[in-house]
């Protein structure tokens with residue numbers, strides 16, 4: 194009997210704790226094909242937001258026996274000090290394609306000021322074949338931040354994300370069937386809802402410590418009259434929305450909490466309320482993501498009063514949020530096989546803090562379209578190198594001779610050296626070829642890209658046909674791995690007008706610069722204040738050239754783009770007071786020394802890196818002949834035809850460490866502390882199976898079009 198409601202979908206014991214703890218919930222479904230026994234598969238995703246992560250809604254089919262779950266996964270979307278939103282994904286086997294309802298209901302919402310206490314969620318699913326698409330209907334894709342906050346004096350509009358993959362008309366209405374769709378069933382005062390555009394407007398009301406519980410319903414209606422045909426040959430006729438009692442194609446619940454807080458001193462965005470700025474995507478933007486490749490959305494906000502504190506995100510399970518070195522938030526997510534052809538909304542808000550008061554931004558949502566990989570590639574990361582391999586067959590119109598890394602001047606950056614007939618292959622060090630280094634709390638990222646260029650004259654075409662971005666990711670905590678201790682070998686560069694030449698950067702034991710320190714003794718240890726002797730030597734087949742060292746710095750990574758550095762030489766001028774430049778008779782040699790300094794001790798180890806150039810010797814118009822320029826005015830630009838000086842090149846050597854002094858227990862303490870704090874790198878052979886190489890693609894010529902879902906029909 195239908196009266197005995199069987200909890201078919203009770204997959205995990207739900208916590209029916211008496212405490213009031215519910216903040217909202219929603220559900221969507223995707224048809225996933227038909228089984229040989231005539232039954233249908235549906236992926237059913239539902240999100241629930243509670244004060245903790247262990248609770249979630251328990252759904253069941255209203256008609257007992259109509260459906261049965263056969264797999265499920267649970268994941269957390271966001272957990273913070275107030276709420277935790279989780280998602281459960283079940284693949285459900287449905288006995289036939291007739292419309293059916295699924296529901297979930299229980300107690301209790303958090304204390305709400307509109308007296309919503311029980312929660313009721315109802316979904317209508319209909320798998321009949323549409324006369325227009327010849328496929329079962331697809332439900333709208335909905336998403337919302339489950340806990341929205343707004344100052345009472347600041348009117349605001351929330352455009353609810355409600356995208357329909359079939360192009361149907363989506364209506365967002367307030368729940369109106371008591372104990373099925375809602376408990377209180379009326380829109381809270383102070384708000385208005387435009388059902389057709391799914392815009393929720395906050396106008397004005399008083400503030401309160403309790404939230405409003407919102408009990409909304411999202412439905413889709415065809416734009417024209419259609420019919421749904423079922424496997425038993427019966428039909429249902431579905432009319433467009435403008436009739437008296439419209440019956441939707443599908444129905445989804447959308448419940449969330451809104452807290453109206455005391456007045457803000459100003460409602461202008463960017464003062465107390467955070468304002469989104471570039472490169473944050475616009476509300477409603479479409480984002481392309483590729484199967485099995487991590488995608489990123491960068492979100493940046495500003496306030497003039499207070500500071501940006503946190504981002505809140507709602508999207509598919511396993512979505513994660515990070516902060517990068519530019520103080521931007523980065524939302525990351527990786528679509529998996531089962532997601533091909535699907536669309537996932539991702540919503541976000543940003544909180545700012547001013548004198549212990551939180552101000553929340555507007556909400557933005559983007560829609561992620563998942564497509565198949567277009568360019569086949571693979572990235573391998575070791576302790577010192579990145580290897581990128583791209584299948585030539587996946588971009589037939591481009592020749593490898595017209596592809597390059599960000600900065601190809603160093604000869605190790607050539608894509609010709611390792612490529613074979615089927616793959617374009619680049620193998621290069623983490624500190625060269627224009628590789629950018631970025632970090633967040635947990636990881637270091639070394640990023641580069643392969644792009645086409647017009648000809649060997651170094652001009653990058655702006656009409657990119659292909660851009661393969663990739664990176665290596667290294668956890669900051671772990672064991673020191675051997676590779677990050679390795680001595681750096683010679684750097685060989687190619688420069689127009691100077692041809693190929695080599696830089697050698699070595700440490701020496703004393704100011705005689707006779708015998709360089711043996712590479713096997715790296716990392717080198719120094720006592721604080723002892724002298725470090727270094728020599729840079731250039732070898733060029735072109736005679737009449739001189740070497741100029743423009744800048745040198747110490748930093749924990751020898752990547753020219755890493756920003757936490759200690760300057761030793763800048764603009765050809767000594768910056769550290771202990772720098773001594775030792776005169777050398779050879780203009781292609783630069784010998785200098787410096788006292789071991791405290792900066793080294795702030796890090797586990799540091800590298801010394803320098804920016805160098807070659808010039809025509811004796812020419813008074815070159816940068817080399819100008820020496821130290823103590824001003825911000827840039828050196829005079831030279832015409833490209835008269836090549837009298839090269840581009841800047843990067844060399845590095847290290848690592849250096851401070852010697853652990855037995856006599857200084859305080860120093861020892863600091864040292865130990867630093868050892869623990871400092872990142873140590875290794876996404877490596879040690880962590881077998883860990884994905885540390887990731888490639889992202891941008892096809893710039895034609896926007897990736899939506900691709901139909903491949904059905905699992907047998």
Ligand SMILES: *[C@@H]1O[C@H](CO)[C@@H](O)[C@H](O)[C@H]1NC(C)=O
Pocket residue numbers: 266268282510511529
């Ligand atoms: C979520 O992440 C877990 C652990 O990494 C993984 O096993 C699971 O397949 C992921 N699920 C989805 C739907 O992304």
Ligand SMILES: *[C@@H]1O[C@H](CO)[C@@H](O)[C@H](O)[C@H]1NC(C)=O
Pocket residue numbers: 582613614615616
């Ligand atoms: C080219 O190199 C790739 C990667 O090492 C390898 O998988 C492929 O088999 C090679 N192709 C040929 C023709 O050697």
Ligand SMILES: *[C@@H]1O[C@H](CO)[C@@H](O)[C@H](O)[C@H]1NC(C)=O
Pocket residue numbers: 671672
């Ligand atoms: C670091 O290495 C030591 C010895 O090789 C090992 O016992 C320890 O588990 C490692 N720690 C981590 C975090 O990998």
Ligand SMILES: *[C@@H]1O[C@H](CO)[C@@H](O)[C@H](O)[C@H]1NC(C)=O
Pocket residue numbers: 682683695696697731732
């Ligand atoms: C580095 O360059 C120096 C001089 O240019 C040369 O003598 C030395 O053999 C080179 N070392 C390696 C490992 O190639």
Ligand SMILES: *[C@@H]1O[C@H](CO)[C@@H](O)[C@H](O)[C@H]1NC(C)=O
Pocket residue numbers: 766821823
């Ligand atoms: C460079 O400028 C700074 C201040 O602008 C001054 O203190 C320093 O002495 C100058 N150095 C040289 C070498 O002129």
